[in-house]
Amino acid sequence: MKISHFIIVLSLIIMVAGCAVEKKEPPNNQGKEVVISMDQAITEYLENKVFPIPPPPGVKTFAAYDLFGLSGNGSEKVAYMWARIEEYGVDPSVGIGPRSASNFPLALILKEENGSFTVTGDHRPGDGSGWWPSVQQIFPAEYHERILNYHRLGKSQELDQTIIEKVNNYLITVGIDNTAASEDETASLDENNFNLILKYGVGAKNILNTFEGIYTKDMILDPPITTKMELTSEELNSIYNKMNEINFFTYPDVFTVPVGTEVGMITPYNSYYFQVRHGSEIKELSWDDEITNQNIDADKLRELVTHIRNLIESKEEYKKLPPARGGYD
Known part of the structure; x- marks a missing residue:
């Protein structure tokens, strides 16, 4: 009788333990969608999609932007901004330092789904005499004066400093004992x-x-x-x-x-x-x-x-x- 009672109790303990194992929560990174913020989507597009030709080995593209504002309703929006995109040497074998830099106003087409953003395309001004008419066509009138006078406002230097900080953080991450010159050091x-x-x-x-x-x-x-x-x-x-x-x-x-x-x-x-x-x-x-x-x-x-x-x-x-x-x- 005592043996039977012991076997029943032991069986119950095993069943409870088994249930506890079955109810164990999956890791936090399983079963969840990755949410891409607007900033992540914009930065990824600027660094990888605006200029289709990738940089050479040892050179990496960095981007910073000044967001003017958004337009649009529902899942599709347009982000109006001034962008700075810079190619930077990040390998000592090719030299640590800037290779090229571009500054220009840009309108990005954004799509939002379940709180996650992707950039589906862009509108950018033309060259030469077509630049200003295309700016007027692409950007709302409230941004025109800001674009015309952007280089006077000191914002370009702020974007440049943001990129320098990104470069330095990247160099630290990959273990390179070097840093990009700050704006004061550059001067x-x-x-x-x-x-x-x-x-x-x-x-x-x-x-x-x-x-x-x-x-x-x-x-x-x-x-x-x-x-x-x-x-x-x-x-x-x-x-x-x-x-x-x-x-x-x-x-x-x-x-x-x-x-x-x-x-x-x-x-x-x-x-x-x-x-x-x-x-x-x-x-x-x-x-x-x-x-x-x-x-x-x-x-x-x-x-x-x-x-x-x-x-x-x-x-x-x-x-x-x-x-x-x-x-x-």
Whole structure:
């Protein structure tokens, strides 16, 4: 009898223990959908989808953005923003430092489902004279002035600092004993590490390249002529100081003069392209100077180009070049 009672009790204990095992909760990461926040979706798209060609080995894309606002109802929305996308060397074998950077206004199409976001596409302004009309078409009027004056507001520097912080965090994560220069540290390097390429003129065929110490003159009807030309440290410093004076490094990558109800245009017109290395950053800017509407930022850029041209044309190497034949109509 005692044995039977013991067997029954033992069986009950085993059954209870078995039930306890069966009711054990699954791990927290099982049976749950991954929720992607709006910030995660936007950042992933900026870093991986805006420019379809992936960076080379040892280089990584980082992005930061300034969200202006959202529009749309239901599951589809449009996010209006200013974006900065930068390729950065993150492997000592290729060098730790920036490779290229782009700044531009952007509208992203967002889809929300069960609290999770994905970006399904984007609208971005055109180039040259089509830039401002496309901005007006893509962005609500309340953002137009902000976009036009964005480089004056100091926001570009904030986005750049955000990317530097991201780069540093990434380098720490992968165990690389190096950091990107802060904005203040970059400024201290500029005078010792400053070079540029300037293309200017009709078709931007005149080229100053201080990286290689050469100058190419557009001869119009004849083949272009390239000659040795090196600027002194004082001349380079004068260009750098002029760029700082006009806040060149906060201009958008594609500059254009906004058109109003009336617009004046000239032809032929000068085009400009800058590639500038200052400190650890590379800045690019292009501009088709075909709109004659009064604009202070355009005037400042023309002053900068005139300053550089005066330096070029004062050099003995330039004076020895033959005059160009013909002209542009």
